[in-house]
Amino acid sequence: MPDKAPPGAPAAAPAAPDAADAADAADAAGGRIDCANVYKWFPGGIVLEDVSLTVETGQFVCIVGPSGCGKTTLLRMMAGLAEVDHGQVSIGGAPVTGPNRRVAVVFQHFGLFPWKTVQRNVALPLHLARTPRAEAESRVSDAIRTVGLSGHEHKYPAQLSGGMKQRAGLARALATAPDVLLMDEPFAAVDAQVREVLQEDLLALRARLRQTIVFITHSIDEAITLGDRIIVMGTRPGRIVRDVLVPIEQPRTIAQVRRHPAYAGLREEIWQQLRQSAAEQAGNPVEQAGEA
Amino acid sequence: MSEPEGRAAGGQATASQLSAGPDTLGTREQIEAVIEQRLRQRSRRNRRMYLLIRVVSLIIVLAAWQYFGSKATPIVFDPLTRVLGALGDLFRHNGLGSALWYSVWTFAVGYLIGLVAGVVLGMLIGAYRRVEAGVGLYVYALYATPMVAIVPLLSIWLGFGVFTQEVIIALFVLFPCVVSVSYGVRNIDGDLLEVARSLRMGRASLWRHVLLPGTVPYIAAGAAQGVAMGLVGMFIAEIFTQLSGLGNLLETAAQTYHTDEALAVLLVIMALGVILRGLITLVQRRVAPWAK
Numbered sequence: 001m002p003d004k005a006p007p008g009a010p011a012a013a014p015a016a017p018d019a020a021d022a023a024d025a026a027d028a029a030g031g032r033i034d035c036a037n038v039y040k041w042f043p044g045g046i047v048l049e050d051v052s053l054t055v056e057t058g059q060f061v062c063i064v065g066p067s068g069c070g071k072t073t074l075l076r077m078m079a080g081l082a083e084v085d086h087g088q089v090s091i092g093g094a095p096v097t098g099p100n101r102r103v104a105v106v107f108q109h110f111g112l113f114p115w116k117t118v119q120r121n122v123a124l125p126l127h128l129a130r131t132p133r134a135e136a137e138s139r140v141s142d143a144i145r146t147v148g149l150s151g152h153e154h155k156y157p158a159q160l161s162g163g164m165k166q167r168a169g170l171a172r173a174l175a176t177a178p179d180v181l182l183m184d185e186p187f188a189a190v191d192a193q194v195r196e197v198l199q200e201d202l203l204a205l206r207a208r209l210r211q212t213i214v215f216i217t218h219s220i221d222e223a224i225t226l227g228d229r230i231i232v233m234g235t236r237p238g239r240i241v242r243d244v245l246v247p248i249e250q251p252r253t254i255a256q257v258r259r260h261p262a263y264a265g266l267r268e269e270i271w272q273q274l275r276q277s278a279a280e281q282a283g284n285p286v287e288q289a290g291e292a
Numbered sequence: 293m294s295e296p297e298g299r300a301a302g303g304q305a306t307a308s309q310l311s312a313g314p315d316t317l318g319t320r321e322q323i324e325a326v327i328e329q330r331l332r333q334r335s336r337r338n339r340r341m342y343l344l345i346r347v348v349s350l351i352i353v354l355a356a357w358q359y360f361g362s363k364a365t366p367i368v369f370d371p372l373t374r375v376l377g378a379l380g381d382l383f384r385h386n387g388l389g390s391a392l393w394y395s396v397w398t399f400a401v402g403y404l405i406g407l408v409a410g411v412v413l414g415m416l417i418g419a420y421r422r423v424e425a426g427v428g429l430y431v432y433a434l435y436a437t438p439m440v441a442i443v444p445l446l447s448i449w450l451g452f453g454v455f456t457q458e459v460i461i462a463l464f465v466l467f468p469c470v471v472s473v474s475y476g477v478r479n480i481d482g483d484l485l486e487v488a489r490s491l492r493m494g495r496a497s498l499w500r501h502v503l504l505p506g507t508v509p510y511i512a513a514g515a516a517q518g519v520a521m522g523l524v525g526m527f528i529a530e531i532f533t534q535l536s537g538l539g540n541l542l543e544t545a546a547q548t549y550h551t552d553e554a555l556a557v558l559l560v561i562m563a564l565g566v567i568l569r570g571l572i573t574l575v576q577r578r579v580a581p582w583a584k
Contacts, residue, residue: 079490081489099489099490099491100492107483107486109483111483111484113484115506115508124491128491128492
């Protein structure tokens with residue numbers, strides 16, 4: 001499973017603080033992400049081959065692709081959680097050498113600490129960064145209000161529904177006011193209706209966010225709905241096979257996207273790009289033979 | 293922002309909504325309050341039922357004891373009433389009170405030493421492979437050794453005093469704690485460790501925010517098992533060293549064929565075990581309200 005962390009990755013390793021300082025210096029480039037000729041190998045073989053990608057500050061990019069295309073690995077590299085074997089990933093002009101304070105991650109599994117209330121989960125990154133108390137408090141309540149969790153501050157994650165957990169995860173990411181927001185299939189663990197509401201809310205939120213957003217998803221619909229730009233990745237080896245701009249103006253709603261004349265065509269275009277590997281993963285040899 | 297999943301989470305609401313008709317459907321807060329009240333009522337009903345079962349089962353067991361006890365030869369088995377009489381006598385004339393005090397005190401000292409040492413050792417073994425490599429073998433070897441086997445050796449080394457008893461109890465408590473706690477640390481959710489890494493936690497923060505709270509349920513489990521093992525240790529120590537305490541009282545009663553007195557002492561021990569276990573559950577709820 002190339003999408004997973006390598007087993008036994010040292011979790012206790014203290015992060016290098018100089019990475020953040022370097023990023024501080026490079027404020028001008030802000031949330032720009034540069035991946036230059038990135039390679040990644042795992043014992044099973046090559047995961048990412050020669051991936052080059054530039055995301056401009058403030059852009060909302062969706063990366064869509066089948067399982068095993070290395071999209072999560074690419075995101076983890078941007079987050080400083082996975083090593084780059086060859087090539088370079090930079091954020092704000094500074095090479096990524098480890099987790100960075102200017103980058104926040106929203107995890108598919110929410111990543112909330114079960115022993116902390118919503119408020120304390122959201123406050124944790126600020127607490128770790130030794131933010132003055134008054135400032136931290138106002139930022140935490142702002143973030144909680146922004147994601148629509150007011151009134152649930154003192155609940156533990158176990159008392160929240162899946163959608164609310166991911167709202168809390170998003171609030172934690174926003175509380176630090178990062179330049180880059182990395183979202184790793186954030187809505188994959190909630191059911192379809194809740195997902196749609198969360199998408200709608202993220203679209204509405206988008207207008208107020210200045211962050212560069214990289215959003216990983218399985219779903220073509222989700223990618224078109226949310227993204228300014230879609231990166232389509234293929235498998236064996238993981239690589240970028242398509243890079244399209246979504247010709248639907250922001251701000252938008254889900255209904256507007258579905259009605260948009262470009263929607264069906266774009267959806268079909270991306271689907272054609274993905275169907276080959278999708279058929280293989282679905283175990284459909286006929287499809288495979290037909291395509292060959 | 294709307295929050296439909298909050299409503300969806302309480303599936304019980306649907307029935308009342310339908311029967312009451314959509315006109316009387318209140319705000320989300322009102323609906324949630326109704327659901328919460330209903331859930332509270334249900335759990336209260338359940339608690340009452342379990343209590344009833346517990347009481348009925350206790351009555352049956354005690355009645356059976358009384359019945360079979362009154363049929364048996366006094367030297368083999370005694371009815372409940374006579375055992376309770378013996379219990380009163382023991383308290384008034386034969387120093388059960390001071391024996392109990394002595395035992396509880398010795399137990400408390402030995403138990404706390406064993407618990408603290410066990411938790412610390414278990415944490416270190418669980419968190420650091422180097423510690424595990426260094427001392428793991430001895431811990432597992434001693435864990436597999438029946439502690440009874442080293443009691444005679446301990447008396448040779450340390451004599452027959454209170455200190456020996458405390459050491460014996462501590463050893464009985466130590467190993468279940470070490471095993472449970474080290475397992476707990478090793479089984480901390482890997483996803484949470486990755487979150488910790490992305491938040492750039494240092495070693496101290498990692499212990500404080502992740503490892504320690506994440507291990508609390510395992511510490512509680514180790515502490516609870518430690519009570520059971522520690523009481524065994526206490527008995528063995530007291531019988532072996534013949535000093536005083538409950539074990540000595542039981543031994544004397546049994547050797548002089550005062551079965552009623554022996555059973556009375558046994559009752560006290562059982563009560564002690566139940567009370568201590570309850571105490572641990574209480575402490576756990578206090579310290580870790582998130583772990584139910």
